[in-house]
Amino acid sequence: MSGYDPALVDDFLEHHWRYRPVDATFMGNRDHDHRLPPVGPGVLAEELDGNRVLHARIAATPEPPALGDRLDRRMMLAELEVQAAAIAARPRLANPAWLSGEAAFSIISLLLPQTAPVRHDALRARLSAIPAFLADGAAALAGTPTPAGWMRRARREAQAMAVFLREDIALHDEYTPDWDNARSGAAAAFERFAAAIEGLPDADPACGEEYLALIMKRQHGLALSPTEAVEQARSAFDRMGEELVAMASAIDGNRSWQDIVAGLGKIGPRTVEEAFASYRAIDMEARAAAPGLVTPAVEYGLDYRWMSPCFRRISQSLYFLFYRSPPGLDAGQGSVYWVTPPGDDEAAFLAANNTATVKTIHSVHHGGVGHHTQNARARVAHSRLARIAGTDCALGLAFLGAGTLIEGWACYVEDLLMEAPGFYSPEEEILLKQYERRNAASVLVDINLHLGRWTQEQAAAFYRDEAGFAPSRVEGEVVRNSMMPGSRLMYWLGVEGIKALRGRWKSDTQSFHDALLSYGHVPLAWIAEEMDRAGQLNP
Known part of the structure; x- marks a missing residue:
């Protein structure tokens, strides 16, 4: 050998x-x-x-002794195995x-x-x-x-x-x-x-248990079977529904949590210019709230701009991201974050850019302490492939296995800033709980659809009637689930994995998060194994 x-x-x-x-x-x-x-x-x-x-x-x-080589070798074998299976099955x-x-x-x-x-x-x-x-x-x-x-x-x-x-x-x-x-x-x-x-005969998009289990085990590194993941997500989905009711009751016994979330859409900037400025302002607030929790990337710029005119129409019809991970092999000095300009309906623009949405989705999940810091850290990871695995390509991540860390972190960091006193209002924390519940819902659709337990119509009804997705999003979500098995379960399972790993970390909170991101874009389960190997975790 x-x-x-x-x-x-x-x-x-x-x-x-x-x-x-x-x-x-x-x-x-x-x-x-x-x-x-x-x-x-x-x-x-x-x-x-x-x-x-x-x-x-x-x-x-x-197996190589060096961390970066070890992760590269492991990722190559996993990706090649799943790509071969995809050629045969998908x-x-x-x-x-x-x-x-x-x-x-x-x-x-x-x-x-x-x-x-x-x-x-x-x-x-x-x-x-x-x-x-x-x-x-x-x-x-x-x-x-x-x-x-x-x-x-x-x-x-x-x-x-x-x-x-x-x-x-x-x-x-x-x-x-x-x-x-x-x-x-x-x-x-x-x-x-x-x-x-047009008019191609229809087909069932389910990939089957064998293929889905391969993705979960080899790409994501998960020890769970698809059935076990569904059971965990269903239990969490039901529990979070009860938590939402209790949280709303604690704020105002006369309003449901749905009413409270809807009310957040009315709180925010009064002009288009104020809405644009809020992206950068709240990003700065998030970075200021981060010390003691995580070290934000300040060495790599984040430039908020209006979306270029040539892309404003096409962005509505494609997988067109307002924040796209910079090219790891030619990363430059920073990233561009596009703000979609208002159309004819300025009121709709202001509602869509309410303070809670800008705070949670744009300035935290994608912005300075979320994907942006994550991408900046990945650029200097030991593993060469971990520097580029999270690249957003035409249909999604370059290497799906990185998703439990990538999407897990961005969703986890939303909740992490609840530990910064005063950053979120109690109403905004209800919104975050709704996001978490939706991610658990997506696990259920991702797996049940591909195991053939749910039809696409049942999946759409669940998203709309139980999970509370906006009707305009439902078809796109189901199609995304059907096209890319294993791509939606990684959000909630990623968050749960980070929480479990943090509970075993031997040192302080900030050092855990900084160490977590230092590995770059690799499966969270592999990071856990490497931390354990380095003696950084309790049993």
């Missing part, structure tokens, strides 16, 4: 990027900026062959929303602030490649049973991208007329793709 070679990470990434070049752009590698993913006949078989060879090479090496080329998403973000990824300046040659090359990419994808899908929600999402994305390419891309600061021929051809290709996939 030969020793572990850190250069295996380079081989792994080249294999990954060969089939996922848009991921490479988001991660900060520019070598694949001109390419789209291969989709022709035999692509998946070719990828699987390369996967098996690479997996065998890595598996033949001993091939991405059979998902029209994967095709529309990759095509759309192949362009958008080159236009975002974190990839500035625009690589014009690469942009034109990708625009020119879109017609063949979408035509080949549509041909492969012809007559194939496909979950109707996936088809509808793909058609919506394709139609929106056609409008973006015909109209709004010209609003980009670096637009030049030499994009015009290629963007016109790409727009027409998106329209043809939307028409070609």
